[in-house]
Amino acid sequence: MKFIGFVIVCLTGGLLLYGTVDLPDWGDPASPASTHLSDYYIEHIVEQTQVPNLVTAVLADYRGYDTMFETAVVFCAGLACFLLLRDFRPKKDRYFRHVPTGVMLHFKNPDTRLVAGNEFEHMDKDWVPSDMIIKTVCRILIPFIQIYALYVVAHGDFSPGGGFQGGVIFGSSLILMAISYNLKTLVKRVTEKFLSIFAALGVLIYVGLGFLAMIMGGHFLDYGMLAPLLPSDPGHIRALGMLGVEIGVGIAVMAVMVIIYMNIVSEGRHDEGL
């Protein structure tokens, strides 16, 4: 069986390599993309959209419909993770510690509820004491990572980056918080409800901007039609529309990344994990 798999992989790889023979060379000026596609964008993007970063302009404006469904795919990934993994049943074995005395309580019946003040804290089975160095370094680092993520989203028109990358960086800063402290620290600050609303809100911002353009009399995602709504220079309206769309993508991606992480690492219980 293993041998057959190896042969199939080799055949497919050889076929793919054979297929690349027909592709134009890297940077070939005579390739179809360079002769009548790229030059149109290079010549017209700045005058049409006022966005210096051509990649962002193509992704968020010329191919905006494509990016919209990419965001929807990311949202569906988060939704699938939630539906597959989320487990609302409480755990059978639960441990609590009475903080002032240090006495441990072991609950075997999942229906038992602990009605007490903040004197008891839930103990994790896999919990290990976090190192002070890691905690301190991460606490100092996380705000800078988040500021950088916001910069990447806001500056996507001018430099590499955009909503997707910024959202991923923001999400990983939250994941870093969960790793350096524990999952409960994250869940306490960024609740599941908040994340679910944000994941849907990001897609809604994107689609909503598209429909807003339709209501204003243009085509779907035609940001130029939003000009009467904003007191800004009409030449920059497409750049602003792209910024709005990027913010939507960033919000959705950030929320979905954290949802996927929380569901995977805690087997869908959101109580204990890395």
Place this chain on the structure above:
Amino acid sequence: MLWPIDLIVLTFVIFCAIAAITVRDLLGTAILFSAYSFLMCLLWAVMGAVDVAFTEASVGAGVSTVFFVAAVFRTSRRTKD
């Protein structure tokens, strides 16, 4: 002259890819995937596709590694084949 960097990085990419499917420790595989993604990111950057390189660095080398490690943490670290 950028082509030697290109070739060196490409060699490392292939080594990482082969190592990732041969190593039996799944945690090691996750880290090797991370290295693979980071080297691919270098390749994109050398080729001038900075946006793609950025995405590869943040998604491939960053978040997907965390997801792999989380999945290994909740399943098993050893693979049977």
